[in-house]
């Protein structure tokens with residue numbers, strides 16, 4: 717299976733991904749950050765970063781509401797890879813005042829309150845994690861969501877004022893999983909239970925056959941709402957495919 721996997725066009729995608737990571741290092745080290753959610757795409761990126769000695773600071777966000785399976789894969793990757801994983805938490809005072817005013821499960825009440833929770837638990841910590849960074853790398857793929865159709869391999873990220881690298885942009889879901897299996901990479905076991913996209917426990921569910929991969933996130937919101945948390949807003953400028 718492994719030989720068949722490597723014989724395909726995926727080898728070209730793999731080479732391009734590694735080339736982009738090397739470009740990130742050449743142009744932005746030591747001010748490059750990998751924001752790792754430990755989803756399927758991100759464990760592939762982590763494996764490539766370690767194997768190719770890419771100098772990038774690895775960070776992850778612990779929102780305080782993550783599923784146990786996510787902590788398990790963070791732990792497994794920490795033990796497998798010789799890399800420091802910097803964990804960022806929300807500020808306790810921010811969470812306490814938000815919960816005091818709107819309750820522990822405010823995200824179910826309205827889109828505004830859901831976005832407030834994401835802001836407190838994700839955006840503010842991510843801003844701290846990206847402080848001083850000039851570029852960050854993500855595991856976004858184009859076919860994950862219609863909002864990602866226009867993404868480029870390298871683009872200016874208006875939200876954070878830095879450059880964003882998306883080296884897995886053209887990988888398919890099957891290619892991601894072929895790579896994980898061929899390289900025996902730890903992955904989030906929720907993926908085995910039909911969770912293609914994994915975030916916080918109360919805001920993530922399994923999907924049915926034929927559903928959009930992002931349908932398991934904030935599913936109670938209106939169907940035409942774009943299921944994004946604000947970490948990956950649309951860029952204002954593209955740098956072109958390389």
Ligand code: SF4
Nearest residue numbers: 823833834837916919
């Ligand atoms: S995904 Fe849900 S629990 Fe997590 S930060 Fe956003 S609203 Fe809060």
